[in-house]
Each structure stands twice: as C-alpha cells, then as structure tokens.
Amino acid sequence: MTIATDLQLPSLPEITLRALEACHQEASYRQISDIVSADTALVARILALANSALYGPLTQVRSVDQALLRLGTRRFHTLLMTVALGQLLFELGAEEWQQLRDFWRHSLTTALTARALATLTAYPEPDEAFLLGMLHNIGELMALRARDEAARDYCLEHPADLAADLAQSWGLGPLAADALRYQQALPTELRDASHLVKILGLATRLAQSDASGVSAASQIFGLNEALTREISRRIDHEVTGVASSLGITLDERYNGDSATLKLKQTILRQAMAGQALALATPGAGPDALLAETVSSLALITGCPALCFGYRDDALVLLSGSAGELPALSVTAVPGGSVLTDALHQREPVLLRGRTATVLDRQLLSLLRAPSLLAVPVLAGQHCPGLFALGTDPAHPEATLALSRLFCQQLGTAIASAREERNRESASTGDPTLEQELALESLRRQIHEVSNPLTIIRQYLHQLHKRLDDAEARKDLDVLREELDRAGHLLMRMSQPEDASSDPGPVSINRELERLRTVLEDTMFRDGERQLVLTLCQTPTDIRASGAQLRQIVLNLVRNAAEALPSDGGAVTIETSSPVWQHGRAWVELEISDTGPGLPDAVAAHLFSPVKSTKGEGHSGLGLSIVKRLMDDMEGIIACRTGNSGTRFRLLIPAAEQNNNDD
Numbered sequence: 207m208t209i210a211t212d213l214q215l216p217s218l219p220e221i222t223l224r225a226l227e228a229c230h231q232e233a234s235y236r237q238i239s240d241i242v243s244a245d246t247a248l249v250a251r252i253l254a255l256a257n258s259a260l261y262g263p264l265t266q267v268r269s270v271d272q273a274l275l276r277l278g279t280r281r282f283h284t285l286l287m288t289v290a291l292g293q294l295l296f297e298l299g300a301e302e303w304q305q306l307r308d309f310w311r312h313s314l315t316t317a318l319t320a321r322a323l324a325t326l327t328a329y330p331e332p333d334e335a336f337l338l339g340m341l342h343n344i345g346e347l348m349a350l351r352a353r354d355e356a357a358r359d360y361c362l363e364h365p366a367d368l369a370a371d372l373a374q375s376w377g378l379g380p381l382a383a384d385a386l387r388y389q390q391a392l393p394t395e396l397r398d399a400s401h402l403v404k405i406l407g408l409a410t411r412l413a414q415s416d417a418s419g420v421s422a423a424s425q426i427f428g429l430n431e432a433l434t435r436e437i438s439r440r441i442d443h444e445v446t447g448v449a450s451s452l453g454i455t456l457d458e459r460y461n462g463d464s465a466t467l468k469l470k471q472t473i474l475r476q477a478m479a480g481q482a483l484a485l486a487t488p489g490a491g492p493d494a495l496l497a498e499t500v501s502s503l504a505l506i507t508g509c510p511a512l513c514f515g516y517r518d519d520a521l522v523l524l525s526g527s528a529g530e531l532p533a534l535s536v537t538a539v540p541g542g543s544v545l546t547d548a549l550h551q552r553e554p555v556l557l558r559g560r561t562a563t564v565l566d567r568q569l570l571s572l573l574r575a576p577s578l579l580a581v582p583v584l585a586g587q588h589c590p591g592l593f594a595l596g597t598d599p600a601h602p603e604a605t606l607a608l609s610r611l612f613c614q615q616l617g618t619a620i621a622s623a624r625e626e627r628n629r630e631s632a633s634t635g636d637p638t639l640e641q642e643l644a645l646e647s648l649r650r651q652i653h654e655v656s657n658p659l660t661i662i663r664q665y666l667h668q669l670h671k672r673l674d675d676a677e678a679r680k681d682l683d684v685l686r687e688e689l690d691r692a693g694h695l696l697m698r699m700s701q702p703e704d705a706s707s708d709p710g711p712v713s714i715n716r717e718l719e720r721l722r723t724v725l726e727d728t729m730f731r732d733g734e735r736q737l738v739l740t741l742c743q744t745p746t747d748i749r750a751s752g753a754q755l756r757q758i759v760l761n762l763v764r765n766a767a768e769a770l771p772s773d774g775g776a777v778t779i780e781t782s783s784p785v786w787q788h789g790r791a792w793v794e795l796e797i798s799d800t801g802p803g804l805p806d807a808v809a810a811h812l813f814s815p816v817k818s819t820k821g822e823g824h825s826g827l828g829l830s831i832v833k834r835l836m837d838d839m840e841g842i843i844a845c846r847t848g849n850s851g852t853r854f855r856l857l858i859p860a861a862e863q864n865n866n867d868d
Contacts, residue, residue: 214292214351215247215250215251215344215347215350215351216247216296216298216306216347216350216351217245217246217247217248217289217293218245218307218310218452218454218462218465219293219462219465219466219468219469220452220454220462220465221241221244221245221248221310221452222245222248222286222289222290222293222469223465223468223472224241224452225238225241225242225248225286226283226286226287226290226472228241229282229283229286230610230611230614235271235274235275236271238274238282239270239271239274242270242274243270243317243336243337243340244314244340244448244452245310245340246309246310246313246340246341246343246344246347247289247347248286248289249270249337249340249341250341250344250376251285251289252270252273252277252282252285253267253270253273253376253377253378254376255273255277255285256272256273256276256277257273257376257377267377268334268337268377268378268379268382269333269334269337270337271333287473290472290473293469296351298462300459300461302350303460303461303462303463304460304461305350306347306350306460306462307454307455307456307460307462309343309346309347309350310454311445311449311456312413313339313340313342313343314340314445314448315413315441315442315445316339316340316342316343316409316410316413317335317336317337317338317340317409318336318441318444318445319339319408319409319412319413319437319438319441320335320338320339320405320406320409321333321335321336321339322437322440322441323335323405323408323409323427323437324336324405326427326429326437327401327405327427329401329402329405334402335402335405335406335409337378338373338378338382338386338402338406339406339409341369341372341373341386342366342369342386342389342406342409342410343365343369344365344368344369344372345361345362345364345365345366345368345369346361346362346365348361348368349361349362366386366387366388366389366390367387369386369387369389370383370384370386370387371383373386381402381403384400384402384403385400385402385403385405385406385407386406388403388407389403389407389410390410391403391407393407393408393411393421393422393426394425396408396425396426397425397426404426404427407422407426408422408423408426408427412434412437412438412441415438419438420435453465472607491623492515492585492590492591492620492623492624493515493524493590493591495616495619495620495623496513496515496524496525496583496590496591496593496616497513497515497524497525498525499513499612499616500512500513500524500525500526500527500593501527502612503527503593503595503612504527506608506612507595507604507605507608507609507612508605509575509579509595509596509597510526510527510573510574510575510595510596511526511527511573511593511594511596512525512526512527512569512572512573512593512594512595513525513526513591513592513594514545514591514592514593514594515590515591516538516589516590516591516592519537519538519539520535520536520537520538521535521536521537521538521545521546521549521591522534523535524591526572531572532572534568536565538550539743540743541563541565542561542563543563543565543566543569544556544557544560544566544569544578544579544580544594545565545569545580545592545594546565547580548580548581548582548592549582549589549592552582552584552589553582554579554580554581554582554609554610555579555580556577556578556579556602556606557570557577557578557579557599558577558599558602562578566578569594570596573594573595573596574596575595575596575597576596576597576598576599577597577598577599577602578594578595578596578597579594579595579597579605579606579609580592580593580594580595581593581595581606581609581610581613582613583613583616583617583620584613584614584617585617585618585620585621585624586617586621587719587720587722587723588621590617590620593609593613595609711747711748711749711861712747712748712749712750712751712752712755713745713746713747714746714747714748714755714781714793714795714858715742715746715781717752717755717756717759718739718759718779718781719739719741721756721759721760722737725737725763729763729764729767730767730777734772734773734774734775735767735770735775735776735777736774736775736776736777737763737776737777737779738776738777738778739778739779740778740779740781741780742780742781742782742783744783744784745783746781746783746793747793747860747861748793748839748858748859748860748861749859749861750839754835754838757831757832757835758832758835758836758856759779759795759797761829761831761832762797762832762854763777763779765829766797766798766799766801766852767799769799769804769851769852770799770800770801771801771802775799775800775801776799776800777797777798777799777800778796778797778798778799779795779796779797780794780795780798781793781794781795781796782794782796783860784860787857790859790860791859791860792842792857792858792859792860793857793858793859794856794857795855795856795858796853796854796855796856797853797856798851798852798853798854799851799852799853800850800851801851801852802849802851803847803848803849803850803851803852804845804847804852809845809847812829812845813829813830813832813833813843836856836858839858839859840859841856841857841858841859842856842857843855843856843857
C-alpha cells in the first residue's frame with residue numbers, strides 16, 4: 207500500500223484552536239512547539255513539510271523544535287490554517303469522535319512515558335523518544351480517515367510498519383524507524399536491542415496499564431514494580447493536566463462538534479478580517495490605513511468605532527464610523543482610561559468592571575454606546591494607533607475576538623507597508639534609509655541565529671544536570687559561557703553605531719525598548735530567567751552617545767543575567783526622571799537582579815579590572831569599562847549587593863541640564 211508522506215489526518219479541534227491562538231498571540235517557538243508536539247496529525251504534517259524537497263538538500267530535521275525553526279512562525283501559521291480548513295472536511299460521528307479522543311490519550315501517554323524512560327535510563331535524546339511515542343500508532347489514525355474497508359484493514363493490521371516507513375521518509379533516521387517497527391517485540395527479544403528500541407517497546411506496554419508492562423519493565427531495564435507503577439501514576443496525572451488545559455474531557459464521552467464549531471468561527475473571523483483589510487488603499491501610510499479601516503472594523507463587529515493615531519506622546523482622533531467628530535487630542539500618559547491603558551499595556555482593555563474616567567465618558571458619548579473596548583494596533587515594536595469600540599457590556603466576547611484579530615492583521619499590514627517604503631527609498635540611493643534597511647535585515651538574521659543558540663543552551667543545561675563528572679560539568683560551563691558571549695556579540699551587532707561623535711540627546715527609554723527584543727532573544731529565551739522593564743512616562747533624554755549607553759546596559763544586564771541561579775530569577779531595568787541632586791536634573795537608571803550577590807573579593811574592587819570569578823570566558827573588565835563610560839558622561843554610579851541580589855544605580859545628567867551648562 208502506497209502512503210503519501212504529507213498526510214491529511216484528523217486532530218482534536220481543541221488542539222488546533224490552541225495552536226492558532228498561540229500564533230495569533232505571537233507566542234514563543236517553545237510554546238508553539240509544546241502544543242504541536244501533543245498532536246500526532248500536526249506532528250506528521252510539520253515533519254513532512256520541513257523535510258520536503260521545498261527546502262532542498264538540507265539536513266533532515268528530527269524534532270518539532272527543529273522543524274519550527276526551519277519553517278518559521280509565519281509559514282507554520284499558514285500550514286496551521288491549511289490544517290484547520292482540512293479539519294472542517296472531516297465529518298466524524300459520535301463513535302469516531304470517541305475513537306479520536308482515545309487515540310490522542312494513548313499517544314500522549316506513550317510519548318510522555320517514553321520521555322520519562324529516556325530520562326531515567328540516561329538516553330541522550332528524551333525529546334526524540336517523546337516524538338516517536340506520538341507517532342507509534344499513527345496507523346490507527348490513518349484507519350480512522352480511510353475511505354474504503356481494505357485500506358482501513360491494512361492500516362490496522364500493519365501499524366508498526368506504516369509508522370516505521372513514514373519515519374524513514376520524514377528523515378528521522380534508521381534507528382528511529384527500527385524503534386517503531388519493532389515496538390511490539392517481546393521483552394525477551396529486546397534485551398540486547400538498541401536503547402531507543404527498548405524505550406519505545408516498554409513505553410507502548412506501560413501505556414496499556416496492564417500487568418505485562420510492569421513485568422516488561424523488569425526484564426528490559428531492571429526497574430522494580432514500585433518505581434514502574436509510580437512512573438505510570440505520574441504520567442496519568444500529567445495527561446489529565448494537559449487534557450484539562452486544552453478543555454478535553456477524559457472521564458465522560460467525548461464529542462468534538464462544539465470545538466469544531468469554534469474552529470469554524472475562528473477561521474471565518476480571520477477571513478472576515480482579511481477581507482475587510484483588503485478594502486484599504488494599498489501603500490497608504492499608517493494614519494491613512496487606520497482612518498480608512500475604521501469603517502471596516504465597525505462593519506464586521508457591528509459596533510460603532512473611533513480611530514486614534516499615536517504620535518508625539520499624544521492620541522489624536524483620526525476618524526470614526528459615523529457622524530461628525532470633534533478635533534480631539536489627548537495626552538498618552540496613563541490616566542486610568544481604557545484608551546491610555548490599552549496603549550501602554552499593548553493589550554485590549556474593556557470598560558466592564560472599571561470606574562469610567564472623564565475620557566471614558568467622553569468616548570461613550572461619541573460612540574453612543576453603553577460600554578467601551580479599546581484595542582491597540584501593533585506593527586512590530588511600534589503602536590501607530592488604537593481603536594475604541596462601543597460594545598454591549600453583557601456580551602463583549604465576540605467583539606473582542608474579532609477586533610483583536612482585525613488589529614493584528616492591520617498591524618502586520620502597516621509593518622509590511624513600512625518595509626516596502628523603506629525598500630523603495632533605499633533603491634533611490636538615500637544612504638540613511640539603506641542603512642536602516644540593512645540594519646532591519648541584520649536584526650531578523652540575528653533573531654533567527656538566536657533560536658538555535660537557545661536550543662543548544664537548553665540542551666547543555668539538561669546535560670549539566672544529568673552529569674555526575676565534575677570535570678565534564680566544568681567543560682559544559684565553559685561552553686555555556688562561550689554561547690552567552692556569542693549572544694552578547696550578536697546584541698552589539700544588532701545595534702547601529704552612532705553616525706556622529708556629537709553626543710545626544712538620546713532617550714534612555716527609547717534605547718531600552720530597542721534593546722528589549724535582542725536581550726530577550728539572547729539572554730532570556732530559556733523560560734527560566736525573566737527580563738522586566740519598568741520605564742517611567744516622563745522624558746529620559748540625556749546628552750550622550752547611544753553606543754555608550756548601550757554598552758553600559760549590555761555589560762550590566764549580562765552580568766546580572768549570569769548572576770541568576772540555575773533555577774531561574776529575574777533582571778529588572780527601571781528608569782526615573784527627573785531626579786534632582788546637587789541642584790541639577792538627572793535621569794536615573796537602575797539594573798537589579800535576584801542573584802546571590804557579589805562575592806566580597808569582587809565588591810572590594812568593584813570598578814577596577816580584576817580576575818573574573820566566571821571562568822576563562824571573562825576578562826573581569828566589564829565593570830571597569832562601565833565606570834569609565836559613566837565618567838565620560840559625567841554620570842554617577844553606585845552599587846548595593848547582598849543575599850537578595852545586586853542593584854546598580856546610575857545617575858546621568860539630563861539633556862536639559864547639559865544644555866544650560868553650554
């Protein structure tokens with residue numbers, strides 16, 4: 207029987223919905239990977255596409271993580287939409303829904319068990335074992351969608367061979383194919399088999415929750431009964447937790463019709479939003495796009511709408527869906543209204559449950575509505591504007607979902623239009639725009655390079671925890687140091703050098719916003735360490751070189767991130783302005799961590815070059831460089847350290863004060 211490698215197989219609609227939601231929210235590749243990995247049909251599609259001829263003779267990918275990195279989030283989103291549309295074509299009856307749910311539960315149980323056994327028996331690739339566990343019974347899923355009885359019977363009679371052949375065609379390798387092909391071999395036949403074959407063979411038995419699995423655990427790996435039963439108990443608990451988080455029922459009969467209806471609604475909303483945006487003038491500027499599309503948003507939501515542009519720290523009313531509008535401009539400083547809160551939180555904000563401010567009441571009057579919803583439009587790192595919609599206070603959910611989706615697509619359109627204008631301007635020979643275009647391209651490339659660095663760092667962290675050899679762990683520490691140093695270099699590459707030596711004025715807040723993404727991509731992508739930015743709303747302009755400021759921040763943040771314990775922690779960056787001291791205005795910058803504090807030997811010679819305590823990858827010059835740069839800026843730096851962490855406080859002369867001194 208010939209089987210296509212790019213299979214169209216049914217998924218539980220709850221999982222497809224959750225994956226679409228993660229893409230819409232621009233979740234990290236790790237969050238998306240965790241969702242996709244829990245569904246056999248999605249795993250099969252993404253592996254087939256990532257290893258297809260479309261990408262040429264590249265190295266075969268053997269995990270969902272690698273496949274996502276190769277495809278990229280946007281291409282995966284397109285694939286996911288295709289899968290979602292395909293799900294709507296599967297007409298499953300009550301019994302088939304039940305079979306699909308039971309198939310999912312057994313696959314996930316087998317995959318989690320395989321990963322637990324891999325970790326317990328020191329197999330170097332636990333994620334590979336998990337992947338094969340998800341694919342081991344794919345023949346049953348193929349049988350569920352088979353159109354004729356002969357094909358269905360073949361799939362049910364040869365599930366192991368089908369899984370093995372597909373794994374081989376997807377580039378998972380001969381050992382993975384063998385593990386799938388011999389998954390039903392007797393325990394006595396597996397004693398001298400390869401490690402991966404034994405793991406999958408035992409996992410498939412333990413997932414059946416019968417006595418033969420306990421006996422096989424003893425024969426294959428020498429595991430005692432108590433440990434084996436504890437593994438199975440924990441896996442059952444984990445499967446229950448995953449099902450609960452996805453809204454999948456396990457204790458009663460399952461029917462996916464309601465979730466399928468939600469999936470249809472989600473796809474229709476996306477189609478409506480896309481069609482509405484198509485009415486806008488191609489190539490229009492951000493304000494024009496916002497103003498033109500307010501009527502489209504009102505049309506698809508059925509709610510009156512206002513559109514505000516954001517520029518020069520003010521929100522300006524651009525247009526509305528009906529009636530003559532006043533010339534309204536409000537400060538963008540947070541004042542408790544839904545409009546300004548949505549701008550600064552970068553999330554939709556509902557008036558429901560809040561006390562209406564004067565601005566809220568003004569907007570309600572203009573919209574002639576009982577309640578209010580504000581939705582920001584995000585174009586990359588920028589927010590060009592917001593929409594305010596008049597809503598029904600009792601049932602705003604549908605309006606919220608549609609308007610959020612509409613604004614996401616509009617933000618993408620604005621960002622794409624800006625890139626296109628940059629490309630056109632660059633072609634005319636304007637050197638400044640060419641530099642900006644090259645820098646944006648460099649940032650995108652650095653972002654892609656940062657992803658595999660993050661994966662390598664995570665695997666090193668796992669190896670570090672599993673190794674008992676102290677010398678080997680020291681070697682891994684050196685590798686991690688070098689990876690961090692590479693990430694530091696990438697960050698510096700992503701920031702432009704100042705075109706002129708003439709200092710400032712430079713906005714500290716603006717520079718920190720530019721650095722945020724690069725810092726998160728290189729130092730805080732492992733999910734254990736967090737970066738927190740708390741920026742004041744007042745101007746933070748200083749007269750200094752942007753390159754100097756970035757070097758100070760990168761040195762201090764890198765030191766703070768490296769000081770965090772292995773189980774995680776947080777680095778916080780805060781700004782305040784103005785701060786008055788010695789009769790002059792300063793901008794305050796504080797960088798703190800939740801680490802164990804500086805060693806006494808380092809604290810005693812804080813800003814002098816010393817031998818680093820971090821190993822061969824460090825020169826110990828970082829803080830002395832920071833001090834020299836602060837001296838050049840006529841700034842003040844102080845440090846407080848202890849068991850609860852370290853805090854550096856920097857005072858830099860405000861630009862206005864420097865102007866007075868000239």
